[in-house]
Amino acid sequence: MKDQEAALCQAGRLVRELFPQALGAVLGGSAALGRSTPTSDLDIGVLLPDRAGSGREVIRHEGRLVELFLNSVDDVPEFFEWDRARRRATVVFVYAQGMTLTDPHGQVARTRQRAQEVLAMGPPPLTAEQWCHRRYVLTCYLDDLADTATPPVNRYEQLVIADHVLREAAELLTAHHGAWTGIGKWMPRRLIAADPVRGNDLLAGHQAVAERADPGPLSAAAGELLELVGGPLREGYADRWQARPTEAQR
Template sequence: MSDQEAALVQAGRLVGDLFPQAFGAVLGGSAAQGRSTPTSDLDIGVLLADSAGSGRKVIRHEGRLVELFLNSVQDLPTFFEWDRARRRATVVFVYAQGVILTDPDGHVARARQLAQEMVALGPPPLTAEQWSHGRYVLTCYLDDLVDTPPSNRHEQLVIADHVLREAAELLTAHHGAWTGIGKWLPRRLVAADPNLGTALLDGYQAVAEQADPTRLATTVGELLDLIGGLLREGYSHRWQAYEASGT
């Protein structure tokens, strides 16, 4: 039995044992795509009758770590909109690309259709303020990356990490593509832009392995040229958190 088949069987047992009254369930993530290992966790979306049980829950089942995404049929469309707004759409992708485990009344099939429509629609575009903020932050990180001596490896590595993350957010947004975190960051980055995405990752690797920021800095400069250029003096924004609280 392959790793994918074993994951499907185990996920099916879990849903039957813990959620016998569920309206449906789907296995997503690496396990559904045949990219998991025997120690990979399982990402399972479960549709419940009552929104009181909605939420994320991490458990261990038969010795394997499982991440449960629990939603009611009623709250799922609203939750999908919230998930899309984060520009990662974690649970949306579970339903859009996952393998259906159980679906007695067709609720999962309808959820899959909605999720696939959202994936095709893509993430919401950044606002003008978000673009300015992103350019400013990435410019600051780029300056720090260039100014930090290679002998200060701790600071250099942390700065390079921030550079890569901010650059990934802006490059994916430039292409109207989904972003990601963890192992999904390089996957989504390269999918959005094979050339610049790969160059960012290679530049980051050069910092990590050779303490050389040149390639990463050059690629970030190319990215900034695409989205309006470096932004330093002239940038401003209001303290929104204080405005919202009335202070």
């Protein structure tokens, strides 16, 4: 609680010092949820009068890293839709679950309400093509992971493949439940929130690869997930190029 209060006070000082023109601001992320560590950065959403300053910035304030999410009031609806389409809704979560730092005109309250509505909607469902693509990709990584069970084991390759299996499985499992996904430390948090049993099996399987070089539990957990969403996909998969690559893209 003391760490949370200290973070709240520091975030308030930052907004007053650097954004005196702000229409409102919130402290989000781990600090707002009481889950920060001494080295955690601060995630601060700031509402500005115009779009000129909109963007994402990382600064250091009073010795602590701060990630700033800057938006004008006018661009919030469009930005939230873009954030939702990514299926992570990073800034939406900052406002929906954050702590208000300043709100002189009620703009933060309205933005928080909109953010909570977006979270309640959930991420957009995957298209049929996206489901097939993710099943195919996870199938490929699982085949590669199975190959690492036979000595001699290249641990570098095994660990990288296991990371990809977990990432792709997390995307499929959260999509299956219509739940938000995440990256970094938010990936296991969102995975467990979406499906405590299967999410824990995937994470424990990944840990088995890291600690014991045993790909069996992860292969089993990801394989069960694949069966849940339509099964492995190998031959028969096709993905057509939408446009020829330009010279610069080749």
